Amino acid sequence: MPFKRILIANRGEIALRIIRACKEMGIETVAVYSDADKDSLHVRYADDAVHIGPALSYKSYLNMDKIMAAAREANADAIHPGYGFLSENAAFAKACEDAGITFIGPSAECIARSGNKSSARKTLTGLGIPVIPGSEDILASPDRACDLAQTIGFPVILKASGGGGGRGMRIAHTPKELAEAFCLASGEAKAAFGNPDIYLEKYITNPRHIEIQILGDKSGNYIHLAERECSIQKRYQKLIEEAPSSFVDGDLRAELGNTAITIAKALGYTNAGTIEFLVDKDKNFYFMEVNARVQVEHPVTEMVTGIDIIRQQILIAAGNRLSLKQEDIVPRGWAMECRINASDPDDDFMPSPGKIESIVFPGGPGVRIDTHIHEGYMVGPFYDSLIGKLIVWDQDRPSAIRRMKRALDEFDIRGIQTTIPFFRKIFQNQAFQKGDIDTHFLDNM
Amino acid sequence: MSDTKYEVLSPLMGTFYRASAPDNPPLVEAGQKIKASDVLCVIESMKIFTELRSEYSGVVKEILVENEDPVMKKQVLMIIEKQ
CATH class of the missing domain: 3.40.50.20 (Rossmann fold)
Incomplete structure (x- = not known):
């Protein structure tokens, strides 16, 4: 044991x-x-x-x-x-x-290495891994920003060094827009974070969020469990995840998988981890970040690969070598996950704590629910709004969508507001059904 | 409540903070003069932070809850004397 x-x-x-x-x-x-x-x-x-x-x-x-x-x-x-x-x-x-x-999980040293974005970026650029072009150095003036933008190509996005969450971010398509955006972004950054410093990156138009699950043991063996697509997001919070991605073909899957393993090796990564990428419409991909832990959306990978990721984490931590080889990993069918949050989709997703008065869970073939809530449970205001995950599996994407719609219709939570009615709408959406999605999908819906 | 007083209510269930960050001083003290739209306190609910701003100019008459206290929706947090 x-x-x-x-x-x-x-x-x-x-x-x-x-x-x-x-x-x-x-x-x-x-x-x-x-x-x-x-x-x-x-x-x-x-x-x-x-x-x-x-x-x-x-x-x-x-x-x-x-x-x-x-x-x-x-x-x-x-x-x-x-x-x-x-x-x-x-x-x-x-x-x-x-x-x-x-x-x-990974070693303390590796967590620190993965978490330091600018040094991770430098290490990976040195290895020829594509990162989003731009500078993490502070831009001294609008002219300097303009020179850089000309080099990497418009559109570009200005970001605040001091923080995130969308504040201090501005997109510019032309040098004129950039000059104006520079002052606005700088002012906004100062107001929000007390720090006017901004940097600039190439703006990837309508990208998809695609990530690779990897496993690495302490003897230096690595495999990847293919991709998850998490493009359906609100304010950078993922809401729907699926595996595989309707956008990723065999070649891109192999390329992303191999790149993820190269990154994991370069960081001396052990245990389960996720390498996140942005992928543009021409299938160019850019490294975003490493998530040095198990992820909320790990079940979709489990459903298509049949691999228990938590069990793998425990075995790896105990020093076991991976018993799986890359050729053993053959994703089968389609899995989708909806994050059930205690938030009100009709009120800008404001938190909705309260007592669960009654709950009826969906069931039947291919339905998995990971949740800690039950009738009478008090959803307090102290922690994250995630109260459960509804995961479905079926042979292909259209079947998985039909199954998810059926499961969402069965799911009935009384006493608090949840994201369930919102998901019912998304799963009816034609563009979503066609797999025509990107990280701005919800902004345009 | 009389016309001269105004109650600051919590918009949702959460945790009451008197400062905008753990190391910062309280946003307001009892007896302090404030302007309309000044930030009075912060409510955290499910990791979302909401700043509460005063609807009126006036004086902070009373602060009814302690820093980090749990608060209910519509609970009275402060009383402002309008000016």
Whole structure:
């Protein structure tokens, strides 16, 4: 057995997902929980549970000392961080390493390397990996910005060095627009982040978000589990994911997969990870970033490959060599996932916390639900709005769409607003049905 | 509520913050003069931060909740004396 007892440093659906994998592997589990989660399913399902503090994340799920103390108290020999919270925190991975507890993820050093965008960009450019052309250096003046834009080609996007979330971002198609946008973007960046510094990148028109799932063991063996497409996004938050992508053919799949493995090797990456790319309409692709953890949307890959990604993470962390070879990975059929969020699509996706008065889950062939909610569950305001994931599988994309529509119609949650009615509309949309999507799809719908 | 007073209500269930960032000073103190559209506090719900702005100019009469307290939708957070 790889480990005797794994502590899960997370909550919600991903904590349940990890507990389920552990149970199937015969590994004991330890849950941690805040005041807000004392009645949660992850506490009930785990073999042992340790209270780690008040509801506010920084006092509980983000509190490294409390989680390390819980791991020692419960005699855990490994920690699975899930996603979010401490999952990509190099200091936490280091604390585990120092305490002799296996961190189920990449090494602390590798997390730091993957997280530093500008140095990762330099390393990868050196290897000939395409990154979005531009400069991460601060632009001193509109003239300097214009010179750079002429070199890399219009349109370009100006971005604030100090932050993200769309503020301080401006798109320019001509030198004249760029000069105006420079001042506006700089002013906006100063107001939003107290820092007027901006940099410039080539603006990829209507790109698709396509990512590659990789697995790497501690002996330097790597495979990829092909792509997921996550182009349906709102404010950079993914809402629908699918595997495979209707845009990716065999050649592009092989090219993206090989590039992802090259990147993983260059970063000394181990365990499960995701390499994100933007792909333009001419199938040029650009490296975006590495997600050094399991992802929310990992089930779509599991459904088409039949591989349990959490189980692989645990086996790799325990030092096992990959038992799978690249030629064993043959994606079959089509999987799609809808993120069920407690937010109100009729009110600009504002949070909608509250009590689940009643719930009816969809079922039948090819339907998977990963969720921690149940009748009477209190969806509090303290954590992410993700309350569950509805995943379907079928032979091909049109069949998967029909199955998802059927499952969405069956899904009935009362007491709070959710994204379910919004997904019903998207799955009726003709452009979506044809696979004619990009990251701006929801802006234009 | 009389015509001269105005209650600041929480628009949604969440956590009440008196400052816009953990290390920043409180946005307003009781007794402080404020202008319409000044930011009074921040409510966090499901990792979304909403700044609450004053609808009127006046004086912060009372702050009814502590920093980091959980608040309910429509709960009274502050009382502003209009000027």
